[in-house]
Amino acid sequence: MSDVAAIELFGIDKRFGSVHANRNIDLKVAKGSIHGIIGENGAGKSTLMSILYGFYQADGGEIRVDGRPAHIRDSQAAIAAGIGMVHQHFMLVENFTVLENIMLGAEGGAFLKSGTDKVRGELKRLEEEYGLDVDPDAVIDELPVGLQQRVEILKALYRGAEILILDEPTGVLTPAEADHLFRILVQLREQGKTVIFITHKLREIMAVTDTVSVMRRGEMVATVKTAETSVEELAELMVGRRVLLRVRKGEAAPGAVLLSVRNLTVKDNRGVVMVDNVSFDVRAGEIAGIAGVAGNGQSELLEAIAGIRKPVSGEIVVDGKPLAAADPAYMREIGLAHIPEDRHHMGLVLPFEEYENAMLGYHRDPAFGRGPFLDLEAIRADAREKIEKYDIRPPDCRLKTANFSGGNQQKIVCAREIERDPKILIIGQPTRGVDIGAIEFIHKRIIDMRDAGKAVLLVSVELDEIRALADRVLVMFAGHVVGETVPDADEKTLGLMMAGIAA
Amino acid sequence: ADIRPALVYGTGGKFDKSFNEAAFAGAEKFKAETGIDFRDFEPTGDTQGEQAIRNFASRGFNPVVAVSFAWTSAIEKVAAEFPDTQFVIVDSVVDQPNVRSVVYAEHEGSYLVGVLAGMASKTGKVGFVGGMDIPLIRKFACGYEQGARAANADIQVFQNMTGTTGAAWNDPVRGGELTKSQIDQGADVIYAAAGATGLGVLQTAADNGKLSIGVDSNQNHLHPGSVLTSMVKRVDLAVYNAYLDARDDKFTGGTVAMGVKDDGVAYSVDDDNRALITDEMTAAVEKAKADIISGAIQVHDYMTDNSCPKP
Amino acid sequence: MDGFDIFVSILGSTIRLSIPLIFTALAGLFSERAGVFDIGLEGKMLAAAFAAACFAHVTGSALTGLGAGIVVSILLSLVHGFASITSRGNQIVSGVALNFVAAGLTIVLGQAWFGQGGRTPTLPLTARFQPIALPGVDLVRDVPVLGPLYANVVSGHNLLTYLAFLAVPLSAWVLYRTRFGLRLRAVGENPGAVDTAGISVSWLRYRAVIVAGFLCGFSGTYLAIAQSAAFISNMSAGKGYIALAALIFAKWRPVPVLFACLLFGFLDAVANFMQGKAVPGIGEVPVQIFQALPYVLTCILLAGFIGVARPPKAGGVAYTKER
């Protein structure tokens, strides 16, 4: 690691319409270092890196590579400047082979013949050097995500990247794979290459980086030497205040089992088993939390319980009655409400006016209109009531939902589901991308639900959130519930469980 | 009388070198002779015809001639709305006092060109390519077949229709393909009764060194030396006569049938095809013509019973 | 005429009827594999036919006609490209619009220039692509079986026909063996991958639609000045859509495109031949059955009953980085 800066950014600014994704950002990345960047969802990390990689154009600011001003008009220029990037969402052509993906853009001539031989040779070399082995003739579609990411890394290395950007690479990796990745990163550093590494996971930052920068709401709030900081400090920097918000909550008074999952197995869209023979119960008056690293089957589990995804086998028992073919409408009818983990994708229809979203999913309720018709007056009155009660701002039920901020959008979803007064509430990532004030409000509501004797199942990748809310914690890893513990269990135990190491 | 003549073509278009162009020629002839100009209109679709006919009538055009059976219902309607306007429909019959219906004995004319085809064919196989598959075109085909058989009892006649909608009048590509198919099957004289589609028939026959027979207008000049003859149908006369009668206040309604006898249908001979027709052929076809006029030959009209006699 | 002669005749006809489909379907292939849906194939073909006929008429040269057909067709492609690549408009709507414009404009201009109701003047033989007799035709004509096949099916077509058959392996080669082809296939599946590889998505897609225009230029020219001797209004008569069907039927792959087009051409040829003839045991089969068959087959394919037709993943969507 030297003092020469591989990358310097001055005053980078970027807006997407009304969203100010990057605000006047300065950053310096030392040559031959591993530089971590952390920040909450939506903080602007990907945007910044995409600007560096020429994928987006900044509205203002300057980029220097190796001390020289670089005009990175497009990715071509970035590649020429020795920058490679592994995107958060892979940029692979899924029906191409590994070979074709690696060649794309670096074919080495108008005809493919000569290029393929070169790629094969180079792949062999990289495989030997870093242990990055992958069958060059495999079709991407058929590779597990871990290997797909490896292809992305190979792509960058094949193009001779001196500076490698990895945007949340570990989200899709098993702990073993992640460890392998870290070894490769260290190896790259030893060869004098520079690595920029984005993650949410503070542990990873501590484990592998030399320097870490923290982003919050589009701003670069700090850059510190990893050796001189701590997880606690980073967390505080990231969120802007002490994280461990302990909501006041009394003792749980668990009652009868309301929701019971029996030997559930669920596959994702690609046909991969994501939930593998999982069983657990949730009782009235308790919050069961499911902790785990993102992508370990929590999403699929929630979707299966909500009736959105058909399980392969197993059953879901509500209030003692096993359900045959569940669908979301039926689940709502029997008193199971669902706050989905992605409000933009599922929970809301953004172009709808607020009141329309305030009844989404409950629109067949006779209270909202007789027979086939909608009673707009009743619906709007109901929406206004919720706006009032949840302090949703601006208080206008005729406003397009897209025009509400993230926190208020989440309140719209919460209000809709909680105010139905369901028997069972299942929640995914209730406070993702939500500001502190709204977090507290939402947490309070969830506790109220418990205290009112409802069964609450909470899924969150934020361990702190789980520990603050849950009465008992189930840990999911690789599709299994690997253990159950109390929320006060020490962080180390929990972390190990989440990594699938201890039982 | 002072007249403002109007003319509405069929959907094949004014310059189809065939049916519609014949009508145009009649109107032009009238104009040249009398100095009275006419207005014409080319509808591109069925729904447009009625509007055009009515437009002419309501603006005081008189007489209004509509060529093509496609305007039958239109004339029925509009003639009732404008009882003081005189209408002419060609190729169809509308029974109203102010409508003159001009129909042709196409079967007779087709019989004559059939005789020529039968004699000109070396392979003993001749073809017929029709436009839209309607009784009228079957009438052409049936007359042709009878004539060809009269010339050569063993003749084989291939028969194809281009289509079943109005587009069939304007599809030379398919016309050519059907012709090629008939040529491949051995036909060496092909008769096209298909409006503009016939252009493709004549073209393909010429390209393949075979003979063809034109229709409605004299089409011999289109491919000199390849078009054996044309079955001319004097649509020009229908238009010309209507205008003339109207000018002379002699316009009458009712049905006018034009056959071989009144030169309403005929086979054409000119410099372009004279070399193709031998004296023997001339003799035979002239005899057939005389026999038709005299009644010695009764050419069966398909439309009387919707069937064609098979040998 | 025996069965074999009929067979030879139908094969010859199949080839003639397939040629415009082959060019057009290949055009669609390039465009759609690059992620730009093109239901304006019909319009491009028509416009090219018109331009080819006009220029062949004025200059008396078939090659000039071909050049004009190609240029006009590429111009329309560029409009489609502008709408769907640069303006990120709806590609279906753009295609529909161009079909309208081509159908109308060819007639309006044709009528204004030639006064023949949208038709162009009939071309002399010299201004058209003429049949080419391959060497040895007369020698082998009388050889049983192979002779007629060679003389009537293989030989005796015009230049464009042979080009169409060349275009298929050439397209396959371009698509699977060249840099351009690799990138083109990639951009239809995941334009992000292409973009992050430092390749301009827009320029790549523009090149793809230009190739599509180029190929439609051939199909239109074939219609007007090889297969016929003039432009006739609406002479494409839905062939663009049949070609589209063939493209789907072939699952967007070049060699299967050839066979799909030949199949659909064959159906058409059989329809022509079978007209008015009775099939033993069934009776006369309405021509409409043959006309509808390509579409019915394509639907059956699309319904997944004969394999799955998976369109290029990014097809029909404009590429935007910023939401």
Add this chain to the structure above:
Amino acid sequence: MSTASVKLPNWINYGLMPFLNLSVAFFISGLVVWSIGENPFEAVSLMLEGALGSGEGIGFTLYYATSFIFTGLSVAVAFHAGLFNIGSEGQAYVGGLGAALVALALDHYVPWYVTMPFAVIGAALFGAGWALIPAWMQATRGSHIVITTIMFNFIGAALMVYLLVNVLIVPGKMAPETRTFLEGGQLPKLDWLMALFGMRLGPAPFNVSFLIALVMAFLVWVLIWRTKLGFEMRTLGISPSAAVYAGVPYVRTVIVAMLISGGLAGMMALNPVMGASARLQVEFVGGAGFVGIAVSLMGRSHPVGIVLAAILFGMLYQGGNWVSFEMPNITRDMIVVIQGLVILFAGALEYMFRPAIAKAYGRLAKG
């Protein structure tokens, strides 16, 4: 900064931009007219005169508009559910069969107002029937509805020609069409309506189906914005994933939306078949299904917008007929060109001016 996500006020989105787009379309049309040696201003004034200059002209304009309202609504309903139905053409064609069968069956026995409801149902059922298979294929087999509806347009055309030529044709008649319906099978003209405004309808076939179209426009409005089904359709149309979450049954909603869309397209047949020609003819739809796409686009898929856009296209049609009659050098196909340009500029190039406008607006708003 990118302009793609700049929000613009409604008057720009729904007023200025469509106006600019239309203006360009007409400007280019004018160039075409000018290039063939005719006077575009004369053409425009003739067009307006033909379309609006007399009771008869207005009658024709509204007659054409009626067809476009139906097909425009048809496209819009599917569109709200996220489905691009370009099969309205074929659905209307087959719908004509439904209307004609009812008219042929009843016209001897009952007056038109008894026939009418059955004809409406018949036309809608047949149109919906023709949309059913593509809908089913989209819903359950994932076949792209754009492609399948194109295919079904052609299959429908083949079917209808077969039926007209071989089954429905009047023996001995030339044209492949049914017999003329008696009065009991005809929809009466709206002379009285025109008379209210002091105009004479003349022979224009402006008929009762216009009123049916308006009723349908209202019902579509109710359906889309006032019913649970409409809410589900819109949810599905905007966000399929949210629709899953909300328990909107995908297969059922897709099929129902397409059936309604096909039914509306089918009803279009009432206008030409029972309102104008009083018989079923080949190719009577004449492209109205495709015009429906343009109408729906221009009307922003809102019934009021659709009615207005349909009237605009009706004016184009009737005005175009008039122009081609008065200026023989301009064939009626000029209208096809104008339509194409309108679809191109108001549809596909909808956002052509957006960046420039957004920039100008941004500057204005700031300054």
